[in-house]
Amino acid sequence: MTSYLIRISKQLNISYISSPDIGFLRGLKEPFASTKTSLVFRFLDQDGYEPSTKKSYGFLLSNLTYIKTFASAILVPKVYVWPVDETSYLLPHTNLVADAHRNELQVFAYGFANDKINVHNYSYNPITEYLSFIDNGNFSVDGVVSDFPLTSSAARECFAHLRHSASVQAMPKPLVISNCGASGIYPGCTDLAYKKAISDGTDAIDCPVHMSKDGVPFCSSSVDLMANTFVYQTEFRKFASVINEIQSNTGIFSFSLNWSDIQALTPALSNPYGQLGLFGNPKYSKSGKIVSLSEFLDIAKNASSVSRVLIKMENARYLAENQGMSIVNSVLVALRDSHIQFLRSDERIMIQSTSSAVLKAMKGKGFELVYEVHEAIEVIDSEVIEDIKCFAHSVVLNKDSVFFNSNGFLRSWTHVVDYFHAFLIPVYIQGFRNEYVSIPYDFYYDPVVEINSYVRLARVEGLITAFPQTAVDYRNNRCLTLDKKVKYMEAKIPGELVSLVPDELRPALPEAFPNLTEGEVLEPALPPVVSNASLHHSPPPQVAATSTSALLPRQLTAFLSCLYIVLSL
Structure with missing residues (x-):
């Protein structure tokens, strides 16, 4: 040698x-x-x-x-x-x-x-x-x-040296939105998770709102408390049940416990890849305090760096019909009582839901309404986007709706974001995490390379992430303002890496994602809240009335939805 x-x-x-x-x-x-x-x-x-x-x-x-x-x-x-x-x-x-x-x-x-x-x-x-x-x-x-x-x-x-520099000029885009606060580091929707997201420099903190039995709206990543607390290790495991309208598996649901009981629960850090040996922050896996919506709004008001709050609402129809609660009214009351307000045009309150009925109920109140497309989609028709534009200002998509992922390899680019941009609808992408198993091979297991490709290639307006500091650091990094030839800041083109895999080893393409249809987007208006007294009795058949809009043809329903929005303004 x-x-x-x-x-x-x-x-x-x-x-x-x-x-x-x-x-x-x-x-x-x-x-x-x-x-x-x-x-x-x-x-x-x-x-x-x-x-x-x-x-x-x-x-x-x-x-x-x-x-x-x-x-x-x-x-x-x-x-x-x-x-x-x-x-x-x-x-x-x-x-x-x-x-x-x-x-x-x-x-x-x-x-x-x-x-x-x-x-x-x-x-x-x-x-x-x-x-x-x-x-x-x-x-x-x-x-x-x-x-x-x-x-x-x-x-x-x-x-290097960005986090310690007072002269760093952050890029205005993409918007960085927390996912239940910094939920990759602390149990989600706790005071610690929100304070960490704020110190990381996130633009918006989020609160997925759920209701307690006594009608207190609070922040929780899931209506099923078994998903994010140690409730099953308490006496409240007797409330475990299956509610098919919400989920097919057994859960202990927020509306089964009073707020004082929920406050006393120990929160749990989410470990989506724990079965692979990738755990979060074990020293703080049970730390933090579950916060009410009012407490969340106070946290946001006291954080000068936060320019937006994102409030998510789900299960509104079930709560009205089966629990005698209006989650929409509860959120409006909390916002009114908090006196939270933003002064600049780029500062606002965002309301997100997978339900068009919820967003229609919040229309005309000065909020940015965000429609969440929960499932992955590959194509969307113009008519459906027009329907969405009638009740929403922006949309949230999953990562897979942008880059088609097959067994860890990117295969194609869906252009779904371009479809929404053609209608001047901003797009926020959710699902960003740092764990390398969540990142396709094409991005070198590097969360910053992944973010860069979504921003540079798909031109998304916002990132919803459990690790806000990663996205904030990306937006601050000095290479974004350098010549486009900087190798690190080149978007990774889907399909390039898998083309190097021999044919006999190349993973097969999975079935295409279904199109999002008008029937999935358009919903009847939210029903009136059923009184608590009537919940204990079976209503007569004629009481269970169907909303008129559900009986109309889809095209007429869409027209009336838009007409309602115009009149409400």
């Missing part, structure tokens, strides 16, 4: 030669003394033994003066710099970098890969991990060895 390296060094320039073998590097010192080649001693596990000296690498680490006699740099596992405890949290950094620099040795760290991030401090964002080595305010390594060099290069060129 020594002879080989000497021979090829006469034909090309070798920048670095690394080895964990001191004898091998010593044999190269004289032949490469007059070249620009750096000899790098690579440390292996501290308990392992170096073959020439028979000393452990841990022992050699304490004698960097000796290492300097045959090498100009050291290559160390990243845990040599930032040790990790048994619960996968960072311990205080070591003095290795400072000691090495004092001995005039460069320090390179290895072990970086976007799909191997298991330290909770980084929130599964590889950019954050690199920044901890090059932008921590105390030291910087001289280089990193990475399986994903695009990400490490971007950390250095685009993101």
Whole structure:
């Protein structure tokens, strides 16, 4: 090997030669003394033994003066710099970098890969991990060895020093909207999740509203409290039931418990990929306080950086007919009592729902009405978009409605966003997370590469994310204002990566997503609220009246819906 390296060094320039073998590097010192080649001693596990000296690498680490006699740099596992405890949290950094620099040795760290991030401090964002080595305010390594060099290069060129700079000018778009607050880090819809989202710099915090038994609207990621609390470990497990109008599986629903009971519940951090060993922030997995809608609005009012609030409403029809509650009226009362108001035209209250009836009920009250297309769609007809425009100002889509994902590979671009843009309807995309298993191969398991492609290729107006800081950092990064040739900021074109897969290994295309139809979009008006007294008796057949609009042809229903909106204004 020594002879080989000497021979090829006469034909090309070798920048670095690394080895964990001191004898091998010593044999190269004289032949490469007059070249620009750096000899790098690579440390292996501290308990392992170096073959020439028979000393452990841990022992050699304490004698960097000796290492300097045959090498100009050291290559160390990243845990040599930032040790990790048994619960996968960072311990205080070591003095290795400072000691090495004092001995005039460069320090390179290895072990970086976007799909191997298991330290909770980084929130599964590889950019954050690199920044901890090059932008921590105390030291910087001289280089990193990475399986994903695009990400490490971007950390250095685009993101370093942004979080500590007061002069950063954020791009106005895309809008960053939290998903139940910073729910990737704290239990969703808790005070801690909202405060974290605010400190991350999110533009809008969101509250999915649900109703307690005694009529208090509060924030919860699900009407089923088993999905986000430890309610089943309490006496309230006796309320477990199946309500097919809401979901097919057993749940303990918010309207079964009084608000005081819900307040006493322990919230649970969502771990959508826990079965794969990817857990959130375990130190705080049961932390935070569930907040009412009124408390949520107070949090928003006291956050000067928040320009919008997003309020989501679902199950309005069921609550009116079966629980004697109007979620629409409850939200309106809470907004009125909070006296929340925004002064600029780009500051507003957003109301989101999968129900057109809910949005129609909120029409004409000065809100931005957001229609959520819950299922993934591949095509949408112009007539359906016209229907949506009658009762909504903007739409929320799932990620799969933009890029067609097949077994982790992007296959095509649906252009659904373009259809809405043709009707001047802004589009917000939900479902962004940092965990690498949520990100297609085409995006290199990098959440920032994923966001960039949605923004640059699909031109979406907003991002709804459980990790707001990732999206805010993306919008602040300096490479967005540089020349378009910056490799990291190029949108990844769907289909390019899968074309490199041999035909016999290429995953088959799944069935196409269904089109969104007028019948799915247009709904009868919300029914009047059934009184609590009548809920205990079976109503006579003639009481169960059907809304007139449900009996009309679809085209006439759409026309009357738009006409109602005009009259309400």
